[in-house]
Structure formats: structure tokens, C-alpha cells
Amino acid sequence: MWVYEKKLQYPVRVSKCDPRMAKFLLEQYGGADGELAAALRYMNQRYTIPDKVIGLLTDIATEEFSHLEMIATMVFKLTKDATPQQMEEAGLGANYASHDNALYYSNAGGIPWSATYIQAKGDPIADLYEDIAAEEKARATYQWLINMTDDVDLQDSLKFLREREIVHSLRFREAVEILKGDQGAQKVF
């Protein structure tokens, strides 16, 4: 089971109301390489992954949920004071028409989140390579998002998240090596 902790993993501060940036940040909320996709991907793959990697998938999936909460906090803070007109000018008119200022799991283009973004092949190497690729794609997305804002407070939180993708990628690469080592050992028989 999971237990909630009433705090963010890392501080999220924004210096202004900015629905334009909120729209772009949705890519990491309900996008293909976003935090929801990451959390659900790892949480689901762990049931059929070899025992040595279950802990890693469980722990990284759990951390991804805390990143999802950080992105949600950014989007919420950037849009909570936005008027319908400001939402529309920022390209969030369709979002406002359907959801008011509520958060919704879509990507930056407004396309709802889909389970087709994630895989579970039952093959540990295939699954882990997908996980490594997902982390690298998320890292790249964070860089593009950092490039799109001059809000130094927001940049600070986004840089933290970018660095986490690098660490997760490294750990998944180590998991591949652990499994390769096991495969090699079996060939002795």
C-alpha cells in the first residue's frame, strides 16, 4: 500500500501567474514521457520483473508520484489566479471550457493521457530499455521547458527534476547490468 506524506519532495515556487508556461508544463503531467506515465509504467512492470529489480521499480515509481505532485503544484500555482481571458490567450481556452481551472491529465497539446504511452513486455531487458529511454526523454523535455521560462524559481524546481531523470536512468542501466550478469551465470550450466 501507499501512505501519503504532506509535503513536496523539493520546493516549488513561482514568481508570477503564467498560464502560458502552465500549458507547456502539462507535457510532464499527462504527456507520453511525463511523470504520470513514468509512475504507472514502473509500478505496473514490477510484477513480472526479476526479484532483484522489483525494489528499484517500486522506489522509482514512488518517487515519480512525488514529481507528479510537484508538476501539479506548478500548474496549479501558475493558473490559479488566471482569468478566463488569460487562459484563452495562453492557449488554454479549450481546457477552461471543459475544466475551469482544474488540472486534467493531458499533454501540452491538450491530448488526454493514454495507456498506449507505456509498455510492459514481460521481457526484463525490453522493459528496462524502455525505462531508460523514458528517463532520457523526460530529461530532454525538462531542458526544453527550462529554456522556455525566465522564472528563476520555476527553473530551480525544473532543474531538480531534470537531475532526477539522470539518476533514474543511471539506476536502470545498473539494473540491466545486474540482469545481464545473471543471464551470463546461467550459461555455465
Add this chain to the structure above:
Amino acid sequence: MNLELFQTPEYHRDLRQLQEVDFVLLELNLYLDTHPGDAQAIQQFNHYVVERKKVADAFQARYGPLMNFGHSASGTPFTWVETPWPWQI
């Protein structure tokens, strides 16, 4: 809800301290997931487990419960629903 308490520099300092010790533990945890035989890292992990409890206990005594489902004791009225949520601070 006494929001003022959560807008003080002291609150942000104390929260930061908790976030820092939790980050050390999270990083060590992920490292140990793929390096389970590293005794020195385990020693470091266990050291920060004790440290974390001290920091979290002090934080909760001042700012209310961190966790639901009985992992944190409550004040009256039920403090869990009285204190602000992370995105409201």
C-alpha cells in the same frame, strides 16, 4: 487553519531541513537497490534513518502531522485536515 505559521521563514527553513534529510535517504535507497552489498552505504543509510526521525518528530510537533493512516498522531480537531496542503503554501 493558521496559515501564517506556514508563511514564516522558519517554516520554510524547517521544511527544507526535512526535505534535505529525506533526499539523502531517497538517494541512498535507490543506490542500495542496485548495490545491496555496500556496507558503508548501509551504515550511512541507517545513520540518517535515526537523524530523519529526530527532524520529522520536531517538524510534526511544530507544524502538524506529515502522514495519514496513523503514522502521525493528531491534535484536536483532527489536525490532518486543518493544516495546509503542499500546493497551498
